Amino acid sequence: MSWLVTGGAGYIGAHIVRALADAGLGPVVIDDLSSGHAPFVPDGVPFVRGTILDRELVADTLRAHHAEGVIHVAAFKYAGVSVQRPLHTYEQNVEGTRVVLAAMADAGVSNIVFSSSAAVYGTPDVPLVTEDLPKRPASPYGESKLIGEWLLAAQGVATAASEKPLRHTSLRYFNVVGSGDPTVYDTSPHNLFPIVFEMLRDGKTPRINGDDYATADGTNVRDYVHVADIAAAHVVAAQRLADGRSIEPAYNLGSQNGLSVRQIMDAIARVTGIDFTPEIAPRRAGDPDSIVATGELAARDLDWRMRYSLDEMVRSGWEARRNAG
Structure with a gap:
C-alpha cells in the first residue's frame, strides 16, 4: 500500500514525501513541475509527471500503486498573485481538488489529507485563531482553499452510507519555513x-x-512553523485516517x-x-x-508541536x- 502525494516535488510536498518514507508508508508523487522540482523527489520514490486536472492519470496512478490514500498538497499557493489570477487559482485549486476526489472515487480510494491554509480565516479580529473562527477569506487563494474543504465535506456526506465512505481532514497553517x-x-x-x-x-x-x-x-x-513539523503532522493524519481512528475535519497547525x-x-x-x-x-x-x-487540537490528535x-x-x-x- 502507498500514499499519493500531489505536488510532491514542491517544497512542502517533498518534505511530506520524506516523512512518509521514514514512516514506511510508501509515497508516490504526482506533480506537473509548475512550481516543483524533480530533484526534490528522493531516489526510489515513484514519480509521475502530470497535472491533477487529468482525472484518468490520477485514477490510474492510484490503482497502479494500490494507494491507501492521498495527501493533496498540489495547489497555486500565491495569495497575493491570486488576486490578479483568480480564474487560474480556481482552476488549479478548486477544479484540481474536485478532479482528485473524482479520481479517488474511480479508484476506490477513500482517505485524503488536504493541505489547506489559514488564509481561509482572512484577516481575523482576534489575536489567536481557533478552528471554529468564522471563515472570511480575503483572496481567491483563501477562497479556493475553503471551497476545497467544502468539497471534502460534501463528498464525505455523499459517501457516508457507501462501502467506502470518504474519510478526510484539512490542515491549516500560515508561514512554513526552514x-x-x-x-x-x-x-x-x-x-x-x-x-x-x-x-x-x-x-x-x-x-x-x-x-x-x-x-x-x-x-x-x-505564525512561523518548521516544514518538518508540518510534514510530520500530515503523516500522523494519514495514519489516523487509514487506521479508522476518529479525526477532526480540520486542524490549525499553529505556534x-x-x-x-x-x-x-x-x-x-x-x-x-x-x-x-x-x-x-x-x-x-x-x-x-x-x-x-492555536495548535491545541492538533497537539491532541496529531502529535503537533514546535x-x-x-x-x-x-x-x-x-x-x-x-x-x-
Whole structure:
C-alpha cells in the first residue's frame, strides 16, 4: 500500500514525501513541475509527471500503486498573485481538488489529507485563531482553499452510507519555513525567508513593511512553523485516517505564540553572520497587527508541536539555500 502525494516535488510536498518514507508508508508523487522540482523527489520514490486536472492519470496512478490514500498538497499557493489570477487559482485549486476526489472515487480510494491554509480565516479580529473562527477569506487563494474543504465535506456526506465512505481532514497553517533536508528549500518568490535570503545573497538590504503596528516591537507578528513539523503532522493524519481512528475535519497547525518580522530579521542576521539593518518601508494595505493560530487540537490528535527554535528554523533554511548554489 502507498500514499499519493500531489505536488510532491514542491517544497512542502517533498518534505511530506520524506516523512512518509521514514514512516514506511510508501509515497508516490504526482506533480506537473509548475512550481516543483524533480530533484526534490528522493531516489526510489515513484514519480509521475502530470497535472491533477487529468482525472484518468490520477485514477490510474492510484490503482497502479494500490494507494491507501492521498495527501493533496498540489495547489497555486500565491495569495497575493491570486488576486490578479483568480480564474487560474480556481482552476488549479478548486477544479484540481474536485478532479482528485473524482479520481479517488474511480479508484476506490477513500482517505485524503488536504493541505489547506489559514488564509481561509482572512484577516481575523482576534489575536489567536481557533478552528471554529468564522471563515472570511480575503483572496481567491483563501477562497479556493475553503471551497476545497467544502468539497471534502460534501463528498464525505455523499459517501457516508457507501462501502467506502470518504474519510478526510484539512490542515491549516500560515508561514512554513526552514528545511528538514539539505537538498530541499523554499523557492517561493513571495515568502519572507527566501526573499530575505536572496536579498542577502545579492548584497541588498532586506526591508520591513511598517514598524508602527500594535505589537511589542512595532512590526507584524505572524505564525512561523518548521516544514518538518508540518510534514510530520500530515503523516500522523494519514495514519489516523487509514487506521479508522476518529479525526477532526480540520486542524490549525499553529505556534500559539508567533514571531515578529523584526525578530525574524534579527535571527537571520545572527545565524548568517551578515550584519544588516533592515530598511523600513511603508505598511502594506490590509496587513493586520498580529495573526497567530492555536495548535491545541492538533497537539491532541496529531502529535503537533514546535520542535525547532527560531535560530534552528533560520539555520536549516539558510543552509539548504546555500547548498543549492
